[in-house]
Amino acid sequence: MMRPFVEAIRTFRWEPFRSVDLVERLGYASGYARNFLSQATRQGLLIAESKRGKKEKTFRANPDVVREIVLRGGKEKTELLEALGLHSKFLGQYVALRGFSVVDHDADLFRLAERIFPDTEAQDEAVITNVGTPKKILTVEI
C-alpha cells in the first residue's frame, strides 16, 4: 500500500489526480489503480473528492499522513521525504513539516526546535525530522 502511495506523492505531490492518471502516468493496470485508491482512501492516506456534475472522483494525498509517517520513522519516512523532493533541497539538515509544507529548516536541530517550539505550551502540529544523515548529527556514546 505504501509503495503506490509514495509513487503517487512523487508524481502528483498534493495535487488532485484521477484513477486514469495512475494508469497513464504510473502504468498501473486499471483494476490495480481502482483497488489502490479504494484501500488508500479507507486507510486515510488519500482524500476522495467528487465535483458536482462530474462522474469521476479525484483523489489527493492526505496531509495529516505526513505527521504519522514521520512519527513512525523508518524506511517509509525516508521514502516519503525523498518523494516530496526534500533530499535534493535539504539533505543533511533538519526540517519542520506541517502537512506537505516545509515551514522551516536548519542544520542545527536545537536552533530549529527553538523557533518551532518556543515553549512547551505551543500546540504546533509541525513535526521535526532529519533529511538523510544530518551533518550535525546527535551522538550518544552509551
Add this chain to the structure above:
Amino acid sequence: MPSQIGVGKCWAFNDDEEPPYPTIELTVSSAHRKATISPKVDTGFNGSLALGREAVRKMRLTAKGTVLIKAATGHSEVPVYAVKISQPDLALSFTTIAIGTERSLAGRKLLENRTWLLDCKGRRFCLMTPTSAAKKHTGRSREEKYEQT
C-alpha cells in the same frame, strides 16, 4: 594571577550499577506535567537531554518528530520531545528538544561553559564555582579550594 575556585553544588553518584556513575538533578516539565529526574552524565552525548522510557511515560510526552542519532551500536532513529529544563544551581531554565532513549542522559550542552569536578573517590559530581560563591553555597572548608591558572 591565579583565581580560586571551590566546590559548589554536588550530586551523588548513582550506585545502581558498578562502578557508580555521575548524575545531575534536573526538573523537566511539559505543558501539563513536571518531574524531577537524575539523568546519567554522558560527556559523549552532544545534546542537552535524553529522556528514558519511564520518564516519557510518566510525563505523558507526545513525540514532536523523529531524528537519526549516532549511538555506540550504530545509527538509530529516536523520537524527539519539546520540554522545559530547569536547574536552579546552574541558573538554567529553557525549552529545548529532548531525545527519547533507553535511559535518561544529561549531555554536553548542559555542561558546557562551566567547570566540573568528577570526584570518583568521593562518588560525587560537582559544580565548581568562584570561591566566595562556593563558600556561600556549601559552607565547605578551605581544603576544598582549588587554584585555577
